[in-house]
Amino acid sequence: MDIEVLGALSVREHGISVTPTAPKPRQLLALLALHADRVVPVSSLVEELWDDEPPRSARTTLQTYVLQLRELIGEALAQAGEKGVTAKDILVTLPGGYRLNTRGGRVDFREFEKQAGAGYRAMDAEDFAGAARRLREALSLWTGAALADVTAGSRTGLEAKRLDEARLCALDQRIEADLRLGRHRELVSELTVLVNRHRLHESLHGQYMVALHRSGRRGEALDAYQRLRTTLVRELGLEPSATLRRLQRSILLASPETVPARSAAIAGQPVALGS
Incomplete structure (x- = not known):
């Protein structure tokens, strides 16, 4: 599964989009994607979707949204002809929460953090040409504001802000490296x-x-x-x-x-x- 959040949300299984168009399931997928390969507690998902005023049916409705996401994942698996793996193996129910498994797929914000980190280390070593190159590669992963097309709740909003700040920090350091290169x-x-x-x-x-x-x-x-x-x-x-x-x-x-x-x-x- 490949995940992109550095711009519009895009989640693909075998190159096939599993990103829903409906706002709430999209919001749910965004939070799961931001914590890919990690368990997201049900309480966090409920807070994301309804803030401090969840309906009495919140958990049941959340399960419905999870089923909708699994349907999209299942369709992608079927189109790709993958056997032996089900949607439940990718969007996993665990005690207290859910986990979106990438199975080694590409996650753009983690690639950004890796490249930016290499750039910062190059800056510390006064390798300004290397820093500029690494930071430029990191910044090239961005296509717009983080989760630009997602109606953000409290948790995705905070994560999007953190990513945007990280982008600005990388940009600042890339410009300084370029200044030092004349x-x-x-x-x-x-x-x-x-x-x-x-x-x-x-x-x-x-x-x-x-x-x-x-x-x-x-x-x-x-x-x-x-x-x-x-x-x-x-x-x-x-x-x-x-x-x-x-x-x-x-x-x-x-x-x-x-x-x-x-x-x-x-x-x-x-x-x-x-x-």
């Missing part, structure tokens, strides 16, 4: 979109400022700082962090070649990346 001119257009999408994200704004300044656009880099400061003060009542203020001062005083990279700025150590 790719600032290539990054300006991408960062222009990102800082407008994430108007309060200081790290992305800092990277944008570095990329602009190293591209000879000092005034625009300082304007980006002022826009962020205005937004932070207006919406949160906060000033930019000390790290970002140091970066602004560096841009005011330094040439493009001596503006510190973001992580070096945190440590107070300017790093020349080249023009």
